[in-house]
Amino acid sequence: MSSLKRIAISAPLVALFSLAQSPVFAGGDGGGTSASYGLSNAATKSVVNTLSRGTSRCRKQPAAYRYDCYRWVYRRAANQLRNNDAYSEAQQALEQVERSLEAVIAQNRDTTQPKRRRALETYTPVKPAAIPRVKRATIQALEKAETILLRSPTNKQEHYTRIAEAINSNKVLLRSALLPGGMIRLAQTLVSGFLRQG
Template identity: 45%
Template sequence: MLIGSLLLPSNVLAYGEGGGYGAPRNAGTAYGTPSGAQANAATTNAVVKLLTGGVRGCQRLQKVYRYDCYSQVYGQAAGLLRGNPAYSEARVVLSDVERSLSRTVRRNLDRAQPQVRMGNQQFRAIRADTLPAAKAAFASALEEAETRLLRSSNGQSEHHIRIAAALNSNKVLLRSALLLLRLIA
């Protein structure tokens, strides 16, 4: 248990309602599991909670900082699945979303803006003029990731479906934010 808790990213506590949350205490048991490990509710719950709460937490930031935040959330979610072969496809899919977001941030970095902190994490800004393209790239990455998860069938379909549903929830949240911006403007 101690080793598992050391491997959980401490910065997952920066996200979520009410000042933060982390993975359930028993979610750390996914780390160091034998090669025949099965998907389990605790790990799936931890990933779903991180993805949904983390993206909601990113919404608290100014828009130009959100994409670096989203990237870190997806990287942390993939990290929760590291070491458990039952989630290998889900880990790859979440890592791909994180890499896509990281590329977007690197290409569109606004070096004139300072980094901001939320919890124990720092986030970089992208240029404001690149926000529509960044949003479109994120939505596209989520769409592809959701499709890949739903198509993967390695005997863990229930768990992949729940993670895909979290991606869909993030897509809906992203679209709602875009719609609200259009109504305000």
């Protein structure tokens, strides 16, 4: 094969290799160092949305089924980060929440009630008397995940902090539900007044 033919064949291959190394194809967002670590605003936002929207939807479930719904939310969020090494610590933190919920739900399962199905998910109920205990265990799991994320390497802190904030919001909602009804209404009133002032 002549040298001219070899150059003609190799040129497209070099161009293709260069394109594959660009931030768009490497999983980055083109914004500085994030691309080199596989972090992206799109991936982070997707996980944050899964946590926020999923938790809001789970709050509409009956209390006995709510915690297995939360487990599914954290499972889905962790799966979104699978095969992306840049989010390995975040994935592990989310999986830790899922495992903790799976264990406490299994320990407190209400076998007298049927499971509930939503699309491809099936929610296992817990005993009514065990709900406060399951709730506390959930809060502890969220706190542990939040700590893992906030201790992330410097180059990951921007993205991991956003995920930690979503987890913290979930935790705050759970904690408010532990308050007696009158205190919840008081807290809502105070928050509403603060927002009006702002």
